[in-house]
Amino acid sequence: MASDSASSSDDGPSADGPAEPSAKDKEIAKKSWQHGNGALSKQNFDLAIQMYYQASQKDPGNLLYRQSLRGAEKKKYKDNGTGASMKGVKLMGVKGRIKKAKAKKDWAALDTAAEEGLKIDPWDVEMNLSVADAAEGREYYEIAKFAVDAALASNKEDVKLLTRYANLLEELEEYEPALVLWGKIKQITPDDPAIDRKLTELHTSKMIKKTGGEEGEGTAAMKQKSTAYDEASGRGDDEVDGPGQDPVSDLKRLIRKQPDDPNPRVRLADLLFKSGKLKQAALTMKEAAELSGDISIKERYEDMMLAEMRQEVDASKQKARQLKDEKRLARAKKYEAQMNDKAVEILTRRAEHHPKNMKVKFDLGGRLLARKEVAKAIPLLQQATTDTRLEQAARVSLGEAFLMDGKRPLAKRQFINALETIDIHEQPELFLKCHYALGRLAEEAKETREAEKHYSEVLGLDYNYRDANDRLTKLSEE
Structure with missing residues (x-):
């Protein structure tokens, strides 16, 4: 029977779901992944990639192994966003194998070929989508989601x-x-x-x-399971009777069964983060990072920790303004400064680990600028302007840095250069910042018509932007 052959295949899903790797394969995968972590810590990227690749092939449904593999591949190419040189030639054979595997619906072969292609260019959309095709074919939906998300990054x-x-x-x-x-x-x-x-x-x-x-039950049956009284008495949504009813509870059970495996903790942290439980998410990801020793997981923990701190700062500031409590607001701003210090510490370390990652340098430059450490911020922002994805924002921040440093001609040049490529619809805040700053510079230089032109651009987009309206009115009266 067709169903029998499918269930006995090593590459395809059974009638009840994806084929489960053998205990031996899982053990090999785990050891390979651990070897990969060791290689990565020594920046031996080729060995780390090979070990992570082997882990993901032995246990193809394990999301953590894929995340580690992709992280190592990107580090190898210094986060350049394009992968290896001459990649078109190198990918020709891979694309032929992908086409053949898709035609046969040989999901294991498709996954292998696509992952070989991602070793050459981990950002390649076609390769990522081929990983997703193979994962969906084998019902590894977490892997498929991960791969499609990667393809979406540039689309x-x-x-x-x-x-x-x-x-x-x-x-x-x-x-x-x-x-x-x-x-x-x-x-x-x-x-x-x-x-x-x-x-x-x-x-x-x-x-x-x-x-x-359950599927097929009517509305009355559902009401019987969760009534208003149940919710009021605390017996509604939070009471889970068994596996399969709640993914968070399922993952917590899995963590208790597999206390040394960081993967369930990573998945749980992601779920908690998406549901807005940032503190729990950060603590859970921290546990996963300590278990695994994986740099990429540690960085995800740091991101969650900073997001949690930002949430607390925003909530405190909002509460202080509602109550018009100056002391509360002062405490919130002090905590915000501490958060910024922590972010600078983290980003400084990342800039050393990822010297080609301009996004890290841009973020670090912005944080340093907030601390008025202009001399440190300017070189970082100058480097960030070389990344076309960051160029406009980096130039605006660089202009602000030059203003703080008293170098007005240099600031003016950055704002003018930024405006040449800023899309008013996609980047309205940058557009406003540039024209307002140029208006102020022109006003200082007694270039009244130039100042009026820039303030008019500001008011044409946002009539209430800062004091542009008052300044334009004052200029027109002179």
Whole structure:
């Protein structure tokens, strides 16, 4: 029978789900991954990649192994975003194998070929999507989600990719982020009636999951399982009777069963973070980082920790302003300064580990600028302008740095250069900052017409931006 051959295959999913690697393969994968961590700590990227690659092939459904592999591949190429030189020639044979594997629906062969291609260019969209195809074919939906997310990094408005990602979220029962994503798709294609139907389906699925209703049960049955009284008495959503009802509870059970495996903790931290539980997420990712020794997991913990600190700072400042409490506001600003100091410490370390990562240098430069450490910030921001993805924002920050340093001609040049490529619709805040700063510089230089021109550009986009209106009025009266 077809189902029998499928269930006995090592490469395809069984009738009940994906084929599970043998205990021996899992052990090999774990040891390979650990060897990879050791190699990575010594910056032996080729060996780390080979070890992580072996781990991901032996245990293809393990998300942590893929994340470690991709992180090492990107570090090898110093986060250049393009991979190896002459990659077109190097990928020709890989693309032929991918085409052949897809035609045969040989998911294991497809995964192997695509991962070979990602060793050459870990940012390649086609290779990442081929990993996703292979993962979906074997029902490794977390891996598919990871791969599609990578493809989306350079195609953020691609409706086809967004739809695929949203469908994977639904498959994984991550209904809340799926709803958010479908909302974005609706903004891009507002006239598609199918999107409204999908949103309705997802809301229904979310409700069923929340109430514990099984497929095929009616509304009355669902109401019996979670009533208003249950929720009021604390017996509703938070009470989970067994496996499969709540992914967070399932992962916590898995952590208790596999206390030395960091992977469930990574997955749990991601879930907690997406649900807004930033403190729990950061603590869980910290545990995973301490267990694994993996630099990439440590960096994800640091990002979560900073996000948690930012959330607390914003909440404290908002509360202080609501109460008009100056002492509370002062405490919030002091905590914000501590947060900024911590971010500088983390980003300084990352800039050393990732010398070609301009995003890190841009972020560090901005943090140093907030601390008025202009001499340290300027070289970092100058380097960040070489990255086309960051150029406009980096030039604006560099202009602000030169202003703080009293070098007005240099500041003016940065603002003018930035405006040449700023998209007013995509980057309105940068547009406003540039024209306002140029208006102030022109006003100082007694260049009244030039100042009026820049302030008019500001008011044309945002009539209430800072004091541009007052300044323009004053100039016109002189």
